[in-house]
Amino acid sequence: VTFGYPNNQPLMKGLSFTAEPGTTVAFVGTSGCGKSTILRLLYRFYEVQSGQILVDGQDIKRLKVASLRRHMGVVPQDTVLFNDTIEYNVKYGKVDATSEEVQQAVQQAALADAVAQMPRGLDTIVGERGLKLSGGEKQRVALARVLLKKPRILMCDEATSALDSTTEASIMQALYSVRQKDTTTLVIAHRLSTIQSADQIIVLDGGGCVEQGTHCELLARQGVYYTLWNTQRKMESHHGEKDAGSANATNATA
Template sequence: VEFDDVSFGYDDERPVLDGLSFEIRAGETLAVVGSSGSGKSTVSLLLPRFYDVTHGAVLIGGHDVRELTLDSLRAAIGLVPEDSFLFSDTVRNNIAYGRPDATQEEVEKAARAAQADRFIAALPEGYDTTVGEHGLTLSGGQRQRVALARAILTDPRLLVLDDATSAVDAQVEHEIHEALKQVMEGRTTLLIAHRRSTLNLADRIAVLENGRLADLGTHDELQARSALYRRLLTDPDGLGGTSPGHAHPTAVQAVDEDTSVREELDAEFDAERGVTPRLWTGDREPKDTALAGTPATPELLAEVEALPPATDTPDIDEARAVTPEESYGLRRLLR
């Protein structure tokens, strides 16, 4: 699979991908990471031609995907998007959607690989249980596992997983990953990684920034040379997914989460790109800058003077006012 100088935008004014080029070797598992808005999920939508590129080409086996029929292209791709769609039909028919001639044994084997067999067995009618439109009678994690079983059953040449385990807990995710290792062995796989734990499955990792390839290599190579990659791992929201508190203990962990290390990584990241260091560090006072102490301009003072006077004073329930605990934070809550 090759992305050759690909540019794309959902509208003409805001490109999402800008000259993106990388290659997935045959039988390789490549993870794509980047902050929210970097374009990583868009990559998964261009392979099956849900959208066509505006510049460059996406190639599979040396063939431009635009030269292939949609039927043959999509038959070769098993896609599990972040928001999986299920039909108002039985669990069995939802799993066998891509292969309606599959035997019951094949359906159950795919369900086991997706760690879906146990919850399916607990349903009122097992595999014959009808789920509501969009699978609303199932939880988010159950819908994802049914969709994953559907992709596994088609035995695709190319497997594309976009945050396919975002709605399951850490233990189930770990079990799915263990099963996926067998499914992905020798199969070309693209992982859109929103969690650090997903990176354990990848042979190589592509780092995206503003729709471009910032770096590509193994986890060890990137951790040694890429400040952006280290920053993505360190920031709880860096990958645009779940915080590290959710990750399984064996997952790739952030380097040192101490504040001083975070500041050092930020400074290194800024220095690489020649940008002005951040004015704020954590929850402390702003750093000194050249603008510190600069008096307001006459224009600004005039605008402030023109503001209407306050007409009311908000009521404050002092009995309910509390002093926040300094050590309290989202990361502690999730742990």
């Protein structure tokens, strides 16, 4: 696939990869390398300039957009919730879902404990844009919504980037735990530590795929992914030391 935004250099130059059903594929690379663009092309927000994107062997250009998107589910970075009940917000993914199906999706998304503590459970009203919920709870609602839909292709576009590392890890673990044999999951994660369990990691650079493999395979090659991994680990370690230092200073002052 080749693609570039108007008045810019091509962002992708002959990019090619295969994502098998029942697997999780993660995309990594530096900012601006085209990770999110892959998902936008698949969702047909944009059309490829050359090449093909095939789903079950069919060129997506030959499919009606509505028909294509009916088989897709997206967990976005910024989840919008309706001024209605938790159940209504989850059922937006499948309006004719039964109560049992909603409960199952809530459980799969690791949202059940939070719902149990709410005043009216699934009947609790949440404010517009989810102002009454934490960031982690909002993203779990979004995940439950998508899991209820049971899409053939599930896409997470940095859906947890605004969350703390612990919350992000728990949500990604929930996502990995409910992988289904017919669902292909495509993930763009903020922290590389959350994609270690991906079946395939695709490293993007210079408009194409420069490395491809599992987490362990890519670390063993000591290439681009290895460098990204170590850089991020050092940054996280540095931030952890700063946080610990701030806490110690606060305790000493107290």
